[in-house]
Amino acid sequence: MDIRIEKTERAIRNAFLELRAAKPLEKITVKELCSLACINKSTFYSHYEDIYALSQMLESETITTVIKNISSQQESPFKDPDVFTRNLYMALVSNHSLINILFSGTEKSHLGDCLETELKRLIVEKYPQYETDPEKDIMLSFCIQGCFHAYLNNQKNDLDTLIHVSETIVRKLAPLYIEERREHE
Structure with missing residues (x-):
């Protein structure tokens, strides 16, 4: 796997886990996850269908x-x-x-x-x-x-x-x- 893809994947997962530790799943938005992971929404959606899929x-x-x-x-x-x-x-x-x-x-x-x-x-x-x-x-x-x-x-x-x-x-x-x-x- 490309190192950039791995890095992005790790950033998404870490951001999600940080958010999930603080709030219920249904309260997490793609926008806040992307902000925390320092990625844009299109990058997130190229990896996952939505927060629930992640x-x-x-x-x-x-x-x-x-x-x-x-x-x-x-x-x-x-x-x-x-x-x-x-x-x-x-x-x-x-x-x-x-x-x-x-x-x-x-x-x-x-x-x-x-x-x-x-x-x-x-x-x-x-x-x-x-x-x-x-x-x-x-x-x-x-x-x-x-x-x-x-x-x-x-x-x-x-x-x-x-x-x-x-x-x-x-x-x-x-x-x-x-x-x-x-x-x-």
Whole structure:
């Protein structure tokens, strides 16, 4: 990529994140972003359709990073649910600042929904039987959304306690998961 394009892209992203940290997404204008990034509107529009497209792209990149962080922590990230839970928290913590900026205000629960969708997709790739089992689907939703909202609502509490309590809950659900896995391996 041309160095000028990279520089412009970085300026747009940095300006957006600075504005997004200070105000809701719907209050950010292209005009103020361009002023802060020291670019003109046509330059912005040559990169993005609108502010929402920029936000969506940054959100997608953040979700991809979280998923990669989870996957990189163990060879088979969905093999042990309690270890997976710990890795999910660690991935969220390692992207804490960006998550709090991009997914604040009305966008807060959007991250949980995106994580659930992407994690379920990956789990179904590994365990196709989950796709047609409503009980497993509900269990996955409960675990993913539960962990995500516990993380969001307890960021001021001790992380080790949050992880320990969540692992304990997931461990109690593990027999359902392990039983299903054994049947299909």
